[in-house]
Amino acid sequence: MAMDLIVRGANLPDGRAGVDIGVHDGRIVAVEPALEAEAGQEIDASGRLVSPPFVDAHFHMDATLARSLTRALPASGQSGLLFDGINMWDALKQRLSAEEVVERALTYCDMAIAQGIQAIRSHVDVCDERLTGVEALLEVKRRVSGYIDLQLIAFPQMGYYRYAGAQQHLKRALDMGVDVVGGIPHFERTMADGTASVSELLEIAAERGLLVDMHCDETDDPLSRHIETLSRETLRLGLQGRVAASHLTSMHVMDNYYVSKLIPLIAESEIDVIPNPLTNIAAWGDNNGSYPKWRGMTRVPELREAGITLAFGQDCVMDPWYVYGSADMLEVAHMGSHVAAMFSDDQVRACFDAVTVNPARILHLEGYGLEPGCHADMVVLQAADPLEAIRLKATRLAVIRRGEVVARTPAAVTELSVPGRPNSVALTYRPADPDNA
Numbered sequence: 001m002a003m004d005l006i007v008r009g010a011n012l013p014d015g016r017a018g019v020d021i022g023v024h025d026g027r028i029v030a031v032e033p034a035l036e037a038e039a040g041q042e043i044d045a046s047g048r049l050v051s052p053p054f055v056d057a058h059f060h061m062d063a064t065l066a067r068s069l070t071r072a073l074p075a076s077g078q079s080g081l082l083f084d085g086i087n088m089w090d091a092l093k094q095r096l097s098a099e100e101v102v103e104r105a106l107t108y109c110d111m112a113i114a115q116g117i118q119a120i121r122s123h124v125d126v127c128d129e130r131l132t133g134v135e136a137l138l139e140v141k142r143r144v145s146g147y148i149d150l151q152l153i154a155f156p157q158m159g160y161y162r163y164a165g166a167q168q169h170l171k172r173a174l175d176m177g178v179d180v181v182g183g184i185p186h187f188e189r190t191m192a193d194g195t196a197s198v199s200e201l202l203e204i205a206a207e208r209g210l211l212v213d214m215h216c217d218e219t220d221d222p223l224s225r226h227i228e229t230l231s232r233e234t235l236r237l238g239l240q241g242r243v244a245a246s247h248l249t250s251m252h253v254m255d256n257y258y259v260s261k262l263i264p265l266i267a268e269s270e271i272d273v274i275p276n277p278l279t280n281i282a283a284w285g286d287n288n289g290s291y292p293k294w295r296g297m298t299r300v301p302e303l304r305e306a307g308i309t310l311a312f313g314q315d316c317v318m319d320p321w322y323v324y325g326s327a328d329m330l331e332v333a334h335m336g337s338h339v340a341a342m343f344s345d346d347q348v349r350a351c352f353d354a355v356t357v358n359p360a361r362i363l364h365l366e367g368y369g370l371e372p373g374c375h376a377d378m379v380v381l382q383a384a385d386p387l388e389a390i391r392l393k394a395t396r397l398a399v400i401r402r403g404e405v406v407a408r409t410p411a412a413v414t415e416l417s418v419p420g421r422p423n424s425v426a427l428t429y430r431p432a433d434p435d436n437a
């Protein structure tokens with residue numbers, strides 16, 4: 001069979017090595033060693049990891065790259081803590097135009113595809129009479145659809161009940177074509193309002209046949225237990241496998257006995273969990289400015305142990321909440337591995353899955369993976385395996401979408417001029433002697 005493209009000699013994330021991947025008509029048609037076929041184009045990936053694309057399950061594209069705009073605000077608190085960020089964003093969004101949001105989002109999508117991200121689930125703030133962000137990101141979704149699957153969540157940033165009009169705005173956003181129902185129960189005025197918001201939002205999702213992804217218990221308050229309601233209501237409405245809980249940072253400091261009951265409930269309701277290691281470690285675990293400080297991320301190894309699907313999200317890039325970020329899901333996995341203290345081979349592989357196959361599953365992406373029949377979407381990395389990819393935040397040598405190379409980056413190699421040593425060095429260290437491995 002004539003192929004459009006063959007990627008030769010790939011290492012796959014599951015450990016298979018020296019595999020050829022044949023592509024025809026935008027789909028993978030063969031994954032096998034020494035594929036005997038002709039192709040219009042070949043890519044030599046010998047010894048390189050070829051991965052399905054990176055997927056970011058939690059992002060805020062309406063606010064991304066807006067960090068510099070906040071400097072013009074009258075009171076600009078840049079503490080990095082959540083509530084400062086929310087206040088800055090609220091002041092900023094009144095000044096935004098749809099054109100400006102589209103421009104920033106498209107610039108971000110350039111970075112994302114260059115870094116091998118081909119699907120993003122982005123929250124979009126609906127606490128805005130004009131729905132500027134919704135209008136803008138629906139336009140962006142259409143414009144990037146050839147290279148990034150953009151899924152949008154109607155997110156009541158200032159509270160579904162707390163912000164006047166949010167209930168109507170959220171429904172309007174869904175009517176306009178936003179895909180997923182969001183929420184922020186811990187930011188409502190009372191625990192009771194938070195509980196009620198979870199029930200009402202899940203009912204909206206059930207009626208409309210939509211997925212759900214809530215910011216849930218993103219706080220250091222051990223008594224923030226909206227995940228319990230989210231799980232119970234998911235079961236009541238038969239939404240198992242369709243609901244994600246983002247953050248869950250409060251679980252870090254919850255009572256252990258309570259958590260021993262909670263995790264089985266989350267598993268029973270088939271809720272997916274999306275921690276965001278970069279922003280969680282930056283914004284939480286602060287102990288109210290005192291010491292000792294703790295790690296502001298949920299209980300990842302224990303949730304994984306219970307069979308719950310986990311994805312690490314990026315959350316923010318250069319926005320009112322977070323000063324860093326570079327559309328690099330390997331950086332996200334690297335931080336996730338550290339904050340969750342997951343360093344065994346199996347755990348490192350789980351961190352890689354948390355930015356690839358797991359978020360693809362959470363987003364319900366069709367045709368994702370490196371098997372025959374899947375879309376021919378993949379990334380060739382300057383690394384041999386998932387551990388090396390995370391360790392080096394490896395260069396994306398080629399990003400392939402539907403069988404076409406859409407981004408290329410030269411391999412990172414440094415020229416050395418030091419006596420008695422080779423004249424170039426790459427950080428892809430490969431011990432020649434197995435005893436040193």
Ligand code: FE2
Nearest residue numbers: 058060215315
């Ligand atoms: Fe978020």
